[in-house]
Amino acid sequence: MKNSDTIHNGWFSEVCSMWEGIAISLKVDELLYSKKSRFQQIDLYQTRSHGRMLVLDGIIQLTERDEFSYQEMMAHLPLFSHPHPENVLVIGGGDGGVLREINRHHDVCCIDFCEIDEEVIKVSKQFLPTLACGFDDPRVCVHIQDGTAFVREHPNCYDVIIVDSSDPVGPGEALFENQFYQDLKHALKPGGLIATQGESFFLHPDWVEKLMGITRSLFPIHAYANIIVPTYTGGHIGICLGSLGPRLAAPARPVPQVLQSQLKYYSLGMHKAAFALPYFVEKMLEGKGK
Ligand code: SPM
Secondary structure (H helix, E strand, O other): OOHHHHEEOOEEEOOOHHHOOOOOEEEEEEEEEEEEOOOOEEEEEEEOOOOEEEEEOOEEEEEOOOHHHHHHHHHHHHHHHOOOOOEEEEEEOOOOHHHHHHOOOOOOOEEEEEEOOHHHHHHHHHHOOOOOOOOOOOOEEEEEOOHHHHHHOOOOOEEEEEEEOOOOOOOOHHHHOHHHHHHHHHHEEEEEEEEEEOOOOOOOHHHHHHHHHHHHHHOOEEEEEEEEOOOOOOOEEEEEEEEOOOOOOOOOOOOOHHHHOOOOOOOHHHHHHOOOOOHHHHHHHOOOOO
C-alpha cells in the first residue's frame, strides 16, 4: 500500500481489506519517515492531535497519545497473572512499547526480544524515544529473527510469552496459525502462560473465534481480554491468553504501588474488567474461551 493511497487533503486514512468499508482517519501535519524495509512499508507521521504515529503497511500500530492502553495491558495483564515471572519472551513489538512496560517488573530477570524487522526498532529509537527506551536494559537480549523459528528453537524456556504482532496480513501472518501456538506452548516452562494480539470481536469475529479455538484446544486455562485503543479501527483490540497453570481472571499477586503509580491504564480493576465481554461475544466464544 502506497502513502498516496491513504492520504487525502492532509488526512491519513487506514484502509485495509481485513476491515473493508470502515476506516479511521487522523489529520497529519508531516511525514517524518517513509521507507520500505525488507518486510514492510514503514511510515512515521506527526499527527495534528495524537502526537507521532507509527504505520506499518498502511496500518496504524500506535499513536503517542493512546499507545499506553495497549502496551500496558499486553505486558502487565500476563505478567501479573503469573506468580513469579522470571524469563519472558516478546515476539514482535519492535516499537519497544511492550518492552518498556515489562522492564518495570523487577522480578523479571531475562527478556528475550525477537523482532523480524530491525528497521522498526531503528525507526522507533529515532522517532519514538518514549517507547523505544528499554532496549539497553541489561536484562534484554534482542534477536533479529523470525519469531516462528525462534520459538521452535527454545522449548521449555519461558514463564511468559507475549506476542505483539501486527495483523494477519504481511509479516505477521504465520503468528496467527495453529502450529505457532503449539510451538508457543512448548516454549513455556511448566505453569507458564502466553498472551497474543487477539484482534477485534466487532471487526473480525472470525479471527477471534479461530484464535480462541486454538488457544482452548492447547491450554487448560484460556480467556479473551478487551482493551480500548481509540486509534485502532473499531476502537478496541483483544488479547488471547492461554495458561498452563495460573488463573487469568485476577492478578496472582498485588500490584506494587510504585509500579502502579507509573501506569495510566492497567490496574487491579482493569485486569478483572478486561474479561467482561459483551453477551454476543460470550456466546460466540462459548466453549472457546473464558
Ligand atoms: N506495540 C504496538 C504494536 C501494535 N501491535 C498491534 C497492532 C494491531 C493493529 N491493527 C489493529 C486492528 C484493529 N481492528
